[in-house]
Amino acid sequence: MPITSKLSSKLKTSKRLLTGYLRRHIPNESVFSDLCAFGERVANEVDGWGRECEVSPPRLVQYDSWGNRVDCIDTSAAWKRMKDLSAQEGLVSIGYERPFGEWSRVYQMSKLFLFSPSSGLYTCPLAMTDGAAKVIASIGISWPVKEAFNRLTTRKSDYFWTSGQWMTERQGGSDVANGTETVAVPQTDGSFKLYGYKWFTSATDADMTLTLARVQDSRGSITPGSRGLSLFYAEVSRDQSGQLKGIEVQKLKDKLGTRQMPTAELLLDGLTAHMISSEGRGVASIANMLTVTRIHNSVSAAAAMRRVVQLSRDYATRRKAFGKLLKDHPLHMQTLSRMEIETRGAFLLVMDICRLLGREEMGTATELDSHLLRLLTPVVKLYTGKQAVAVVSEGLESFGGQGYIEDTGLPGLFRDSQVLSIWEGTTNVLSLDVLRCVSRSSGMVLHAYFSHTKILLEGASGVSILTPAVNSMQIALSKLELLVQDAATKDPNYLELAARDLAYSLARIYAGALLIDHASWKGASPADAYAALRWCEQDLCPVATNHERGWYNPGSPSDNAAFSLACERSTASKQEQAEFA
Ligand code: MFK
Numbered sequence: 001m002p003i004t005s006k007l008s009s010k011l012k013t014s015k016r017l018l019t020g021y022l023r024r025h026i027p028n029e030s031v032f033s034d035l036c037a038f039g040e041r042v043a044n045e046v047d048g049w050g051r052e053c054e055v056s057p058p059r060l061v062q063y064d065s066w067g068n069r070v071d072c073i074d075t076s077a078a079w080k081r082m083k084d085l086s087a088q089e090g091l092v093s094i095g096y097e098r099p100f101g102e103w104s105r106v107y108q109m110s111k112l113f114l115f116s117p118s119s120g121l122y123t124c125p126l127a128m129t130d131g132a133a134k135v136i137a138s139i140g141i142s143w144p145v146k147e148a149f150n151r152l153t154t155r156k157s158d159y160f161w162t163s164g165q166w167m168t169e170r171q172g173g174s175d176v177a178n179g180t181e182t183v184a185v186p187q188t189d190g191s192f193k194l195y196g197y198k199w200f201t202s203a204t205d206a207d208m209t210l211t212l213a214r215v216q217d218s219r220g221s222i223t224p225g226s227r228g229l230s231l232f233y234a235e236v237s238r239d240q241s242g243q244l245k246g247i248e249v250q251k252l253k254d255k256l257g258t259r260q261m262p263t264a265e266l267l268l269d270g271l272t273a274h275m276i277s278s279e280g281r282g283v284a285s286i287a288n289m290l291t292v293t294r295i296h297n298s299v300s301a302a303a304a305m306r307r308v309v310q311l312s313r314d315y316a317t318r319r320k321a322f323g324k325l326l327k328d329h330p331l332h333m334q335t336l337s338r339m340e341i342e343t344r345g346a347f348l349l350v351m352d353i354c355r356l357l358g359r360e361e362m363g364t365a366t367e368l369d370s371h372l373l374r375l376l377t378p379v380v381k382l383y384t385g386k387q388a389v390a391v392v393s394e395g396l397e398s399f400g401g402q403g404y405i406e407d408t409g410l411p412g413l414f415r416d417s418q419v420l421s422i423w424e425g426t427t428n429v430l431s432l433d434v435l436r437c438v439s440r441s442s443g444m445v446l447h448a449y450f451s452h453t454k455i456l457l458e459g460a461s462g463v464s465i466l467t468p469a470v471n472s473m474q475i476a477l478s479k480l481e482l483l484v485q486d487a488a489t490k491d492p493n494y495l496e497l498a499a500r501d502l503a504y505s506l507a508r509i510y511a512g513a514l515l516i517d518h519a520s521w522k523g524a525s526p527a528d529a530y531a532a533l534r535w536c537e538q539d540l541c542p543v544a545t546n547h548e549r550g551w552y553n554p555g556s557p558s559d560n561a562a563f564s565l566a567c568e569r570s571t572a573s574k575q576e577q578a579e580f581a
Contacts, residue, residue, distance in 0.1 A: 017347055018110060020528070024521055025355070026103045031110075038089060039114050046085065046118045052078035053120025053260035054412050058205070060252045060264070070242050071249040073205045073262045082122035087160035091115065092130045096137070096153040098362065105358035106351055109299045113350075116300045117307035120260040121416060125162040125203035127296030131289030132163035132210050135231070136276075138288050144274045145233050148208055164209035164236075165289055166266065168200040174429040176212065177226035177283060182268060184213040184232060184275070193246070194232065194271040202423070204249065204264040208235045210289060211273070212282045229282035234273035246271030257415025291373075294381040294424050295353055301384035301420045302350045305343040308395030308413055312336055315399055326398075335398065337534075339391050344531045345511035346384045352514055353380050371448035374437055376510065378430040383507035385421035392417040431499040434506070438484075439495075446484055449506065453477060456513035460520035465529050469536035473512050476540035480505055483544050493554040501543035508540045 022031060056076035064070045090097065094108035116123045133152040136145045151161035171179035182196025194213050201209075212229045214222040222228055237245050250265040277285035313336055316326035326332045356373040359365040365373070392414050396403030403410045421427055438445050457473055460466045487495065515532035518524060539545055546552065 016525070016527075017344055018113065020521075020523060020525070021348070021351055021518070022106075022110060023523060024518075026100055026107060028100065031100065031107055035110060035114065038111055041085075042114050042118050046082075046115065049078035049081055050118040050120035050260075051409060052076055053082070053122070054409075057259045058252065058262040060249055060262070062249070064242070068241060068243070069248070071244050071247070073249065073252070073264070075205055075262065078120060079122065079260065082120060083125075083160065083162065084157035086122060086126055087155055087157040089115075090155050091126055092133065093153045093155050095130060095361075096133060102358040102362040102364050103355070105354040105361070109295070109350070109354045112296065112299050113303045113306070113347075116303035117413065121258050122261075123296060123300050124258065124261055125164075125206060127293045128165040128203065128206070128289070129162045130296065131165060131292040132208070134292045135210060135285060135288045139276055139285065145276060148233065148235075151207070161207035162203065162205075164201055164204065164206035164211075165286075165293065166198040166201045166209050166211035167286070168198065170197060170199045173199075174426060177229065178224070180212050180214065180229055182211070182213040183216045183222055184230065184273065185216050187272075190274075192232065192273050192275060194234065194268045194273050196268045197250075198266040198268065200253065200263060201266050202258075202261065202263050204252075204262045204266065206236060208233065210276075210286065212286065213273070215275070215279055223280065226283050227280045230275050230279050231277035231282040231285040232273040233276045234271050256418060257412070258419050259415075290424065291357070291377050294377050294430075295350075295357060297420055297424045298346075298350045298353065298380045298384045301381075301388035301417070302343065302346040304388045304413060304417045304420070305339070305346055305384075305391040308392045309336065309339050309343050311410075312339065312395045312398040332398070335394065339394055341531050341534050342387050342391050345508075345515060345535055346387055348514035348518060349376075349380045349384060349507065349511050352510075353377060367444075368448035368451060371441060371445045372452055374441075375434065375445045375449055375506070378425065378433045378437070379503050379506045379510070381424060382421070382427045382430040382434075382503055383511075386427055388417045388420050427503075428500060431503045432496070434503045435495055435499045438502075439488075449510070450477065450481060453510060453513045456517040460516045463520045463529075466516055466519055466532060469512065469516050469532045472536040472540060473509065473516065476505070476509050476512070476544075479541045479544035480509065483547055491554060494552045497552040497554070498543055498547065501546050505541045505543040508535075508538065508542075512536045512540055 018035075019032075022035070053076055056078070058073050058075045058079070061070060061072040061074055086092065089111060091108070091111060094111070095105055098104040100107050112123060112126070129152050133149055136149045136152075139145070141149045148161065148163075151159055152163060154160050167176055167180075169180050169182065171181065173179070180196075182194055182198070184192040184194055186192055192213070192215070194211070196213060198211070211232050211234065213232055214224075214228045215230055216222055234246075236247065239245050246269055248267040248269060250267055253263040253265070255263060316332060316336060319326050321329070353373065353376050356365065356369055356376065359369050360373055396410050396414050399408070399410060402408050405411070425433065453473075454477070457470055460470055490498075512532070512535050515528070515535050519528040519532040521528075
C-alpha cells in the first residue's frame, strides 16, 4: 500500500491552520460540517482513486478495430469518478453560487486545498473549467456560451462539462502573443473554422475549450502580435461515425509528471468555433482565465506542501534511527519545522488572494483591492510554485531511501509538484508580468501593496512577542519603498535583472505581514507566533540586498561574471560542435 494512502487518516487531524483561518473569517458551522465531511471522503475514498489515476494513466486509441480514425482518449474509471465528485461537491460551482458572499472563493479553495493532493491531478481540468466560467461571466452569459456556462458551473454530474485552455503552440510557449499561428476563417453563418496546431493541451478529454487564433481576412491576411489574437469558444464533439469533428489528436505527451491526465498535441483542422472577445482582444480576454488558473495553481502548491509535511511529520513519529525516533533528533525536527513555516506562508498567501478574488467578484473590492489582486496573482503563483518543489523535495528526503521508491506513492508527489512552477507562466515570465503590472499602474499597484501590508502590521502593534518580527518587516518595507521610489529612472536592463528578486521580496514581505496578522488574532496559537518570528528572520527583501551588491547594473563586474558563468557551458558546447563538424 502506498505510504500516502496509509497515512491518509492523518488528513483529519493536521489541518489546524486551515481551521484557524476559517474560524476567524467564516465562522459558519455549515462550512465546517461540509469541509469535515469532504475531508473524510478525501481521506477514505478519493485518495485511493488518485492513486488509481496514477497507476492507470490515459492512453490514446487512434483507430478502432476496423481501421476508422477515432482519436479516443481512454481514461481510468477513477478519473471519471473524479469528474462526478467535482460536480457533486461544487468544486467549481461554489465560486458562482457564492453561498458565503465575498468569502465564497475562500470556501471553494479550502475544499480544493483538501482535495488537491489526492485528486489524481483532477485539479487541472477544474482550474481550467473555473477559468472558462470566469471568462464567460466577465464577457456576458449569453449565446453561444450560455449553456456552456450552465454546464461548467452545475452540481449535476451528468450535466457537468470541463473546459480546456488551448493556448500553447509550437512557437508560443510563454510568448503567446507572437507564437500563436492558429488561424480563424470566417464562415457565412458568423462562426469560424480554426486551423492550427496546439502543442500542449492539458486534460484533453474536456467537453469544450477556449483558445486563441488570428482572424484571416478575405485576402488571407492576418494581424501579427498580440493585437491580432482573438478568443474563441469551441465544443469538442464527434460525428455519427464517432470521429472527432475538426480535431485530430496527434499524440499524448510523455511527461515527467502529471501522468494521471492526458496532455495532447492537437491538429485543429476546421474546428467550428465562435469568437467571444472583440477582435484583437484575445489576450486581455483570456487574462481572466489566467488569473483563476494561477490561483488554482497556488492552491495546489500550498496543498502539496501541506501534504508532504503531514506525511514527514507522521513518519518521524514511527521511524527509529540511531536508537530513537526521528522526532527525537533535533536536526531532523529543525528541517521539518522549516518546511512547516514555508507551508504556512504559502497557505496564507493563497487564502489572501482568494479573499481578494471573492471581493472583486461580489463587487465589494476597493480600487486598492483590485490592484492588489492583479499584483499578487503572479507573485503568489510564482513564489508558491517554486517553494512547493523545494518543500516536496525536502519531504521526500525526510523518508530517506523510501522517499525515492515508487510504491510508496511519494515520487509522484515530487513529479507533480515540478509542473507548478512551469505551467501557467514560468517564474521568470511571471516576474516580468509583475514588473509590467507595476510599471503600467502609475504607482497605484505598489501604493495598494504598501498600504495593505502596513494595515496588517498595525494590528500586531500591541503583541509584544511579535515585536522582533514586526521590526524586521518594517526595515524590509522601508528598503523596498526606497528602492522602488526611483525605479522609473532605472535602465530597463536593471529592471529586468531585478524582476525575480522583486517578486520574491513582494511575496516574502506580504507573507510575513499575513503570518504576523494571523499570529496576533485572539484565537492564534503559540505555533502561529513562532512561525511569524521565524519567517521574518530570513532575508525579506532580496531585491534590496542584491541591489546593494550591484547585481543589477548591466556591465558591472558582478553582472559580467554572472553572464560568463551562465554562458560558459553553451560556449563550450559550441566549440565541441565545431570540433565535431
Ligand atoms: C492545479 C492548477 C492547474 C492549472 C492548470 C493549467 C493547465 C493549463 C496549462 C496551460 O495552458 S499552460 C499555458 C499557460 N500560458 C501562459 O501562462 C502564458 C505565459 N505568458 C504570459 O502570461 C504573457 O505575459 C502573456 C501571454 C499574457 C503576454 O501577452 P502579451 O499580449 O504580450 O501581453 P500584454 O501586451 O502585456 O497584454 C495584453 C493585454 O492583456 C493588456 O491589456 P490592455 O490591452 O487592456 O492593456 C494586459 O493588461 C492584459 N494582460 C496581460 N497579462 C495579464 C493581463 N491582464 C490581467 N492579468 C494578466 N496576467
